[in-house]
Amino acid sequence: MLTTISKLSAHVGEKVKLGAWLYNKRSSGKILFLQLRDGTGVVQGVMLKKLVDTEVWQQAKDLPQESSLYVEGTVRADERAPTGYELDVTGLEVIQSAEEYPIALKEHGVEFLMDHRHLWIRSPRQRAILRIRAEIIRQIRAWLDGEGFTQVDPPVLTSSSCEGTTNLFHTKYFDEDAYLTQSGQLYMEATAMALGRVYSFGPTFRAEKSKTRRHLIEFWMIEPEMAFVDHVQSLEVQEALLTHVIQSVLQNCADELKTLGRDTTALANVKGPFPRITYDEAVELLKREGFEFEWGEDFGAPHETKIAESFDRPVFITHYPTTIKAFYMKPDPERQEVVLCADLIAPEGYGEIIGGGQRIDDPALLKQRFQEHQLSQDDYAWYLDLRKYGSVPHSGFGLGLERTVAWICGLEHVRETIPFPRMLNRLYP
Helix, strand or coil, X not given: CCECXXXXXXXXXXXXXXXXXXXXXXXXXXXXXXXXXXXXXXXEEEEEXXXXXXXXXXXXXXXXXXXXXXXXXXXXXXXXXXXXXEEEEEEEEEEECCCCCCCCCCCCCHHHHHHCHHHHCXXXXXXXXXXXXXXXXXXXXXXXXXXXXXXXXXXXXXXXXXXXXXXXXXXXXXXXXXXXXXXXXXXXHHHHHHHCEEEEEEEEECCCCCCCCCCCCEEEEEEEEXXXXXXXXXXXXXXXXXXXXXXXXXXXXXXXXXXXXXXXXXXXXXXCCCCEEEHXXXXXXXXXXXXXXXXXXXXXXXXXXXXXXXXXXXXXXXXXXXXHCCCCECEECCEEEEECEEEEEECCCCEEEEEEEEECCCHHHXXXXXXXXXXXXXXXXXHHHCCCCCCCCEEEEEEEHHHHHHHHHCCXXXXXXXXXXXXXXXXXX
């Protein structure tokens, strides 16, 4: 029976068998040090020449990087080892002796690594990022499920747009036009009218010709929608969710964060309530800092970074101009030129990680928005029905997973936050 590296602590003094890959090796005369990984962790195997057959010794000495093998040995506690344990190797069986591995233990260019992404993800840094990504997903689901949300899966193929038609991927659905989804929000609104509190988690697509460190063509979104919840109550949900996620990652992924060299001081400070400023106040802040910025413009990366520098944790920017937000955003009853919405800006230059707001619940106003945005009444008839049959105040938001991962991990680019990123010039592998 095979065990795993993550379970070696339960087998100190016992003989075990592992299935593993050889990450690295070094020799010190009559001792071989084998760095072994199995997906659950890394352990050093120590092989003494005098204790193994000559054939086994030579076989181990000749093994190339990333060869696969079964390893037998006795587990030994060792305080000097990174994991606290080592394996005294007494035997091994080579499954496959790997060809010359293209990713050597040295620096490589980004494009080379992206071309070999299927192999790059085996490196300690990339494994740490993907484990943190998995923990973030797990904690988001756990928190939402615990708060009475029901997961619902919206379609990926849609007949209409959620946030404008300029960034849609077009395809054919037999004889009809169809698009890859930008967001599952509209469908989440429908299911919220059936289930109260819902969320979706899935891929979304934006045909944006952008090369910035914050953008992917395909990314994953968590999109909760809540019936009988207003704009302010939605902000409180976002604060509680993100606080839970951050604190859970700090607790459960300390080793991975250490592998990344992440300074967790700022993350430890991420607890709600988060500061809130209006769009008007953000504009004034930018002008004081020397930016030329007109009311009604949308914020770009430099603007969001400057705003975030004024706070020690994520900050909500609320009440954006109606003209730069989506057609479904509810206007502020006391000031029609702004809407009840908010973007949550992460610290350290990572920009918007959550966008959300209260939705229009008045059928007459929604029909007016269809006309203003030149949207087909036929395509959105089902969406209008939600306001005709028991309309209620409702709100929701979308959390971009990859930007959140990049921020928590302290990464320079979102391309490392997903196993196989899709970017403007990257569809392979």
